[in-house]
Amino acid sequence: MSTVPSRVLRFHETGEPLEVLREERIEIADPPGGTVRVRAVATGLNPADWELCRGFMPGALPRGIGYDVAGVVEAVGDGVDPEAVRIDDVVFGTADFLRQPSAGAADVVLVNNWSHVPAGLDPVRAATLPMVVQTAAWTLEVMELKPGATLLVHGAGGMVGYAAVQIALKRGVRVVATAGPTFTADLEGFGARVTGYGDGMVDRVRALTKGADVDLVLDTPRPSPGTLPDLIALAGGDPRRVVTISNHAEARALGARVNIDELRPGRTPLTVLLAEYASLAARGTFRLPIAKTYPFEQWRDAVRLSLSGNPHGKVVLLPGREEPSA
Secondary structure, eight states: OOEEEEEEEEESSOSOHHHHEEEEEEEEEOOOTTOEEEEEEEEEEOHHHHHHHTTSSOOSSSEEOOOEEEEEEEEEOTTSOTTTOOTTOEEEEEEOTTTSSOOSSBSEEEEEEEEEOOTTOOHHHHTTSHHHHHHHHHHHHHHTOOTTOEEEEETTTSHHHHHHHHHHHHTTOEEEEEOOGGGHHHHHHHTOEEEOSSTTHHHHHHHHTTTOOOSEEEEOSSOOTTOHHHHHHHTTTOGGGEEESSOHHHHHHHTOEEHHHHOOTTSOOHHHHHHHHHHHHHTTSSOOOEEEEEEGGGHHHHHHHHHTSOOSSEEEEEOOOOOOOO
8 A cells, every 4th residue: 555645635534614624634545445535635624614613423533624626637446437537637525524534625635536627617616616516416416396386495595505506597497595695696687686684684575575474495505693583484384394404403493404404315426416516517517716815834824715605616625736845
């Protein structure tokens, strides 16, 4: 077995991200069966990374952060079809942060689900896709949307909501969205009817629907206690027509649905989603905005922006091979 050195971001105890994350240098082994090892070009950061630091989905420590990654294949594990992926291919996909001592925020990454980066798509943009597309697409599948239904996406200025609007519209669903001013023009350009958050939101949504209830609600903001009763009211008072990705405890208390409680085998395979949405992104018919990119050594600034709650797009780290010291 051979190993290669890599800078990594990981934590040895749980807590607030900027307090527990460390930049370290470790050795990354050959890829286990069914995985590939890539030299990372870009790593997309997500709110879920910070929840991992705080103890969500507990596992053996130390562990890394960073689920989304794009890079160049440098080793292929046993059992991987040699005709499907080869050394030097440019791929994007997901880091195995549950079973490995590091994850996507690293120079060298073990990737367990991947697709090729198609012509016309920058690998940095490819690295914004996996977790957002997976969360939005699988949650909409759980909701069993039907063409012609009216969906309210609450929090469409966040990346899962932003993606869900595009996915739902492509499926023939009528979409009403709540969002701040940053992405209102984008969302309206996709075909959604958009209003702002905050006081009076219920009345503004009802004005857009001409007083009618919406069929389903997707609640996507970071935890925002107190909003679910209004969303349930907009869904005709039926909490089972509301699905949240973030307000878990409140949703369970009110009888609303939590996406992770219902994500079972049988959804569209992640590799299929990756290929589909990379192709759409390459053609310009699906996109996620990038708030800012940071070189790896500025990871603290990247974390701060993501933790701010309003990064206005995806935050992306740009790892890469370090120059050898003299």
